Amino acid sequence: MGLPAVVDDSLALRPTLWMRTIHFLRREPLGTFGLALVIIMAMTGGFAELIAPYNPTANDFAAMTEAPSWAHVLGTDQFGRDLLSRLIYGARTAMIVGLSSALVGGVIGLVLGVGSAYFGGLIDLILQRIFDIVMAFPLIILALAVVSIFGTGVQNVIIAITIPLIPRCARVVRSSALAIREIPYVDAARACGFSHSRIILRHMVPNVMAPFLIMITASVGQAVLAEASLSYLGLGVQEPVPAWGLMLQGGAEEYASTAPWIAIFPGLAIMLSVLGVNLFGDALRDTLDPKMRNR
């Protein structure tokens, strides 16, 4: 089973997942708000074809940089593309980039972190150094290298963003796993002849789930922001793919005074989605952390 057992003051029985969810919704208003934002973003991205009024890559040279109106609710950009549609499809790109980077980075980080903590010794030493190097390395070079060698495209941006996320996740998981490693239980289990994988999977991984989940939610936000920065520098997703970070590059700054909606709405979208993810992550941490539970 995944999460550690909970002793809740108000219930004699061990609470079900449903009850815990209700508990969460009542206790954490901000977190609920955050979760709602995330769900909205996911729904928008998932059902983009149904919601978006226009094709996000259709140029319309007769309607360039138009202010918000009934025809174009959030206005158009310098190619005459509908901003609302681009934002909606951009949610899909943000979701894909954010979730993929966070999940892939998180899982690899989990494996490396737990492995490093469990096996210790030379493996731990070497992995720690590799983590140091990757964490200290500037993202822009990694991104430029990936983009230049493999070309542009969403999957390559995901690769570029995932790489720095791995050591961060691994570090967090490792410090939690180290605490469990110290427990005599593990040594006893080894003495009984349990295999490495059984001990790791059954005892270490479940106990690092909490910080791991929190790390993933934080990583989603970081990934979305990283995509925005890379696109701003011209190294992220490329035209004509709709992506929030890309919408802030080039044209947005050029038209910032005359057509501010081109710059404002994508920035707001990024802010709200990262806000949502982080609020939810915070609330999740508050809920899962035993020390914080009894207030």
Place this chain on the structure above:
Amino acid sequence: MYLYVIKRVLLVIPTLVGAAALVFLLMRLIPGDVCVIRLGSSGGTFDPKAVTLCHQELGMDRPIWVQFFDFMWGIVRFDFGTSMWSAKPVTTEIWARLPVSLEIALLGTVLATAIAIPLGTLSALRQNSWLDLFVRVFAIGGIATPSFWLGIISLLIVLDLTSFFLGSPWMPPIDYVPFWEDPIRNLSMVFLPAITIGYRYSAITMRMTRSTMLEVMREDYIRTARAKGLIHKLIINRHALKNAMLPVVTLIGIEFAFLIGGLVVTEQVFNLNGVGRLFVQAVQNQDYTLTQALVMMTVVVFVFCNLVVDLLYAWLDPRIRYS
């Protein structure tokens, strides 16, 4: 303890060597080179012989392992070579831009810390109040907002507000003068980027302050002190704050290293002649020597901050301190 210190310091070396090898390799994997960019990016015709000559001048026609050895040997002697783009020494290029970046980083840190610690503490003391809610949202806003977008918007706001109230728009100066030459002009150029960087920095620090204060306040010894009847304020100042500050201080230290990353985009927005912008230029021009030097600089700062933090924690942990 000493054994630990020595071991820990020695571990820095493989990190540095690894980072050097990685940047060397990555830069050379990127197709294109500085000579072609130098001559071809204007779209005009150029003489291919000039490219070959450029390669020879920069030593790029030597075998790769020779170039690598040269680079590593240079690092050991603190000789970072000359920039492939401008042929000036790398140290000259960096030194010329350091004042701007340092000033913004320091100002941003000061602003951030001055706001974050009091607000974070208050927020923890008055948990779940409106102040707490506001601080939490404000802090998360700081983490969620892309700093370059904040920069663009804030510059626009300044321009539009001054245009509205004063009749003509005012913009910070676009060329830098040192503080001692003209403090007003200097500060007027630096305050917006400092705020832009400082916002994110203060947000992270605020959250950390709040959470560590909350943890510390639940500690048993605080409850004991309260039971003993000491004045609330005294408790906070003497016990809680002191213990809460340790993680906060370490965070400030580590985040300072990440500040350089924030500078990269901020300096673009405000046209600041700083190290961040130099870094973008060096990478775009595929100037191997300059990029390598800048990356090593970043890595060294990061590794140093981590080292100090680790040693500090080791000193505080009696198991290590007295071993």
Place this chain on the structure above:
Amino acid sequence: MRKALLAACFGLGLAAGALPQATEAQTPKRGGTLTYMIPADGGPSLDGHRETTYAVLHATAPFYSVLIRINPDNPSSTTDFTCDLCTEFPKPSDDGLTWTFKIRKGVKFHDGEPLTAQDVAASWKKIVSPPAGVASARYANFKMVESVAAPDDETVVFKLKFKTLSFLPALADPYAYIYSKKRLEQDMHWYEKNILGSGPFKLEAFTIGQSVKGVRNPDYYHAGQPYLDGFTAIFAPKQSVRVEAIRADRAALEFRSMPPAAVDQLTKELGDKITVQRSDWNCGNVLTPNHKVKPFDDVRVRKALFLAIDQWKGAQALSKIAIVRTVGSVVFPGSPLAANKEELEQLIGLWPDIDKSRAEARRLLKEAGQENLTFELLNRNVDQPYLIVGTWILDEWSKVGIKATQKVLPTGPWLDAMRSGNFTVALEANCQNIVNPIADVGRWLPYDVEQENFGGFLDPTLVEIYNKMLPETDVAKARVLMRQFEKRVNDEAHQLMVTYWYRQVPMRSYVKGWKISPSHYLNQDLANIWLDK
């Protein structure tokens, strides 16, 4: 005879589409410091002979003199050459193969040393036949020069191997700074890191990566000039910063060009505090299919690519958001050797009836068996105008069933991909620093002659036409040969010129005296600029 030819060209010389600046009959005021911006990061070295980027030119041109140049009072002309260091414009002798220039007396370098014909000859030797280890970026433009010599301190003699219309524009290269022979003899690379000229301004300060400051040269040989006390040039690569700086009067202008949105914004907000000068630009985008990659080795497919694009309407629409405007072919539209509208409309890709054009494109694709053509267009990650033009071209192609996407790379990898032939179709640029049609079209020659043509094709017929055109000095005959050249490039669909760029330079109205030209490299020594403040 030559002068008569040139005089005939004067009449045709005004660039089509360029609005000539109305000359004001005001007396220039002396004094003031001009602050302008350079839209780039600091260039590599300071040596104009070896560099090609305008960042270097805008920062250093005010410090130097040149031998001849385009007339600063009539820079939109492509044929109005005047003397800078020479005393009067010479007539060539020896059936046009020898040009003798008399150099002014009394010119001094900024360190006080006199400038003589020896310095002029030494500088030109460096450009035309650089010694081993010294790079001269435009050395290929001077293949016609046999020798440069200074028989005495006041005379410079150029001997040519053959006559050609491309000599004078090449000689008027704005990068052809006159250096000190003494310094060059000490160290051929001295000028890469140092500035020492005889131009209207002396170097006051050079802050790396940030700004260049100059002060008036009191010994300048053009009487009365420069009017300015000094100038400050600030490097500002971000466009939004430049626009806001002009808006807030932190700087008066930048000399390259601004996109239409910025120009509109500035004129709307500042009204008559802003003046805008406009001109066609000797720069354009070139669509280059890689002949070595299937199916672009098939001329029908290449033609179809060109036929699908509606340049006439597209250029008009794009001119509102991008720095493009005029439709043309291999020659800059304002030059006497350029095609007129009727001639352009014969060319593939420029037919006036777009529906007919697209129908033909579809027919050709079907015939070549490429109805569902799908590929990646290689483009550079610069917004203006590469990305905008690229995005538009993709849209145009979709109208004949071609499904293309853009592969956008940063400058370095983009250049490398083209040089190594690692692309299917590329969008590149052709930007020359002075209008020199015969030399400029050398870019369209196959790769056995022009190594920097990435199309990957061979075409001996094209080379033959070019070799006939090069020594032809009669403008009318040269024009006929140019049309043949153009037709050959077009019939074989080797490459297509996609919209010439358009310069719009907004500046604060107090800046006077500067006139726009088709090249952002010309007229940058600031000697004739004055401030009406």
